[in-house]
Amino acid sequence: MTSHQSSNQEQVEFWNGPTAESWVASQERMDQLLVTLSEQAIRHAAPQPGERVLDIGCGCGSTSLTMAGQGARVTGVDISEPMLANARARGAGNEMLEFILADASSYPFDTRFDLAFSRFGVMFFANPHQAFAHIRSALQDQGRLCFICWQSPKDNPWLSVPGGAAQPFLPEPEARPDPRAPGPFAFADPAYMQEILDQAGFTSIAIEPCTADMRLGSDVEEAVAFLLRNGPMSRLLAEVEEDTRDKALDAVRETLTPLATAAGIMLSGACWIVSANNS
Numbered sequence: 001m002t003s004h005q006s007s008n009q010e011q012v013e014f015w016n017g018p019t020a021e022s023w024v025a026s027q028e029r030m031d032q033l034l035v036t037l038s039e040q041a042i043r044h045a046a047p048q049p050g051e052r053v054l055d056i057g058c059g060c061g062s063t064s065l066t067m068a069g070q071g072a073r074v075t076g077v078d079i080s081e082p083m084l085a086n087a088r089a090r091g092a093g094n095e096m097l098e099f100i101l102a103d104a105s106s107y108p109f110d111t112r113f114d115l116a117f118s119r120f121g122v123m124f125f126a127n128p129h130q131a132f133a134h135i136r137s138a139l140q141d142q143g144r145l146c147f148i149c150w151q152s153p154k155d156n157p158w159l160s161v162p163g164g165a166a167q168p169f170l171p172e173p174e175a176r177p178d179p180r181a182p183g184p185f186a187f188a189d190p191a192y193m194q195e196i197l198d199q200a201g202f203t204s205i206a207i208e209p210c211t212a213d214m215r216l217g218s219d220v221e222e223a224v225a226f227l228l229r230n231g232p233m234s235r236l237l238a239e240v241e242e243d244t245r246d247k248a249l250d251a252v253r254e255t256l257t258p259l260a261t262a263a264g265i266m267l268s269g270a271c272w273i274v275s276a277n278n279s
C-alpha cells in the first residue's frame, strides 16, 4: 500500500495473497465468465465520452479498459498490488486511464468524479456506511453511482451446483458467518444496501435484478480447472487430502457432465445492479 493506510487490513491481506495471484492468472477466463453481467452493468452506468469515472476495486482493470475505450477518463482504484500491476500493464500507454493503489473507502481523491462504478468491488468494506459516504464525497454534485454485486449463493447455480456436489467431501463449514460480513455476498440483501446508500446520502436509489448464463468452461475439464483455482470452493478443496479432493472433483464432474452444451458448461448467475445519484 501507499503511505495512505487502509482500515480494511484483513481485505488488504486477502487481496494481496494467493487469491490475487489466481485472479491475475485467470484474468481472461474470469472476464469470459463475467462478460454478460459486465456488459449489462456498464450499459446501465452509461459512461459518456469525457466523463471522469472512478472504477472501485478495479482488480485487473478490465472494466476500466472498457470504459476508457468508450471515451471516459477512468481512475481505477484497488488495494491489490498484483491485480493493479496487471491492470497497469494492460493499460500501459492509454492516456484515458490511471490506476491508484489505495483503499477506495478512505483515499483522498483529488478529483470529483461524474460516475463511481464497480464490478463486484464494493462488497468488501469493513465499514460500508462510512465507505459509501466517502465515495459520495468523491462525486460531482450531479454525479452518480452504479455497481453490480451478487445475489445470495443459493440464487447463483454457477456456484451452488458444483459446490453442492463437492460439499459431502469438504470440511464442515464453520458456524454460519454473518451474511453481511465483508465478502462477495455481503450485499445479497437489497434492504441492507438501500439502508447503507440512504445513510450515505445518496438519492434515487434503484436496485434491479440482473441474471445471465455463465460459461464455467468450454468443457467439463476446463470448468473443473477453473473451480479448482477460483472462488470459495477452491479454498475448501485446498484444505483436504489429495484423495478426498479427487473424490470431490469426480462428484463435480459427474454433476457438470449432463450440463455440457455446444456453448460450453453453462449455469446461471444472479446479481443486483445498483444505481443512485449524489443529490
Ligand SMILES: C[S@@+](CC[C@H](N)C(=O)[O-])C[C@H]1O[C@@H](n2cnc3c(N)ncnc32)[C@H](O)[C@@H]1O
Binding pocket: 008, 011, 015, 030, 056, 057, 058, 059, 060, 061, 062, 077, 078, 079, 080, 083, 102, 103, 104, 105, 118, 119, 120, 121, 122, 124, 125
Ligand atoms: C471480486 S474482485 C473484482 C475485481 C474487478 N472489479 C473485476 O470485476 O474483475 C474485488 C476487488 O475489490 C478490491 N477491493 C476490495 N476492497 C477494496 C477497497 N477497500 N478499496 C479498493 N479496492 C478494494 C479487491 O482488491 C479486488 O480487486
